[in-house]
Amino acid sequence: MPEVEVNGTRLFYQQSGEGPDVVLVHAVTSNQAVWVFSGLVEALAADFRVTAYDMRGHGASARPATGYTSAVMAEDFRQFHAALGLKPAFLVGHSFGGVVSMHAAVVAPECVAGVLLSDSFFPGLKHIEPNxxxxxxxxxxxxxxxxxxxxxxxxxxxxxxxxxxxxxxxxxxxxxxxxxxxxxxxxxxxxxxxxxxxxxDEVLAEAGLTEPVLAGLTKPVVALYDEFSPFLATCRWLEQHLAKCTVEIIPAAKHLAMLDNTAGFTDAVKRHLTRLSQ
Known part of the structure; x- marks a missing residue:
């Protein structure tokens, strides 16, 4: 598995396929294996160049003592994108990976073509998710x-x-x-x-991704939320406040759609990526 040094941290990644760039960003406590295990990498690699990586502290990547806010990890992505010579990429982010993806779209818009987020909770919107x-x-x-x-x-x-x-x-x-x-x-x-x-503690920090900052995002966003998600209020907020937001609910899932409803999740990701990349 190849590795690259970015932002003072060694990140491991894998890449397959050809076409528009898609980067898969896993959740906190997860790693890139979730995309392989669910078959998403294989399903997308027929039409896209798919890059999956382990975020700092996760999987086979280095484990620095600090630097786990979405702001730091968005900078990790910006440097990772440059090191690999990627074109503006569609980011598919699950849970905290969606937060990192949205933060990257804010601070490094030149690197991001659009964001597909899966069941993400945003610390900057915690006031609308009291549970x-x-x-x-x-x-x-x-x-x-x-x-x-x-x-x-x-x-x-x-x-x-x-x-x-x-x-x-x-x-x-x-x-x-x-x-x-x-x-x-x-x-x-x-x-x-x-x-x-x-x-x-740091993954639950707002880290500059405030409600007004999120509302100002103009990149295309696809909000994939699970039928039994605890974050449906966030889903509604994104749909109402973002300039270019499409919402789809993944049936029979409650936060891990890629595992709870693998076929439904994979189909939704492929459809939306195909639409956005045309």
Missing amino acids: FGKMGIWGDVRETFARVGVELGDTVDFTRLFRETAALSPEKMKELEDIYGAFGRGWLRQLPRLAETTCG
């Missing part, structure tokens, strides 16, 4: 960890998640790995790596 801390997927994680005797609390707390996972005994970690299975095992194993960083 963020009790989102369903956090409840699922909390219940699973409780099965091995770990209490994570009722509200989203990434820092606590990272530290509690790092403190697990090998036996408890094995129990969790067996519960989560092959794909979830990779997610679980990288959580302790983030315990030594400021990632848990």
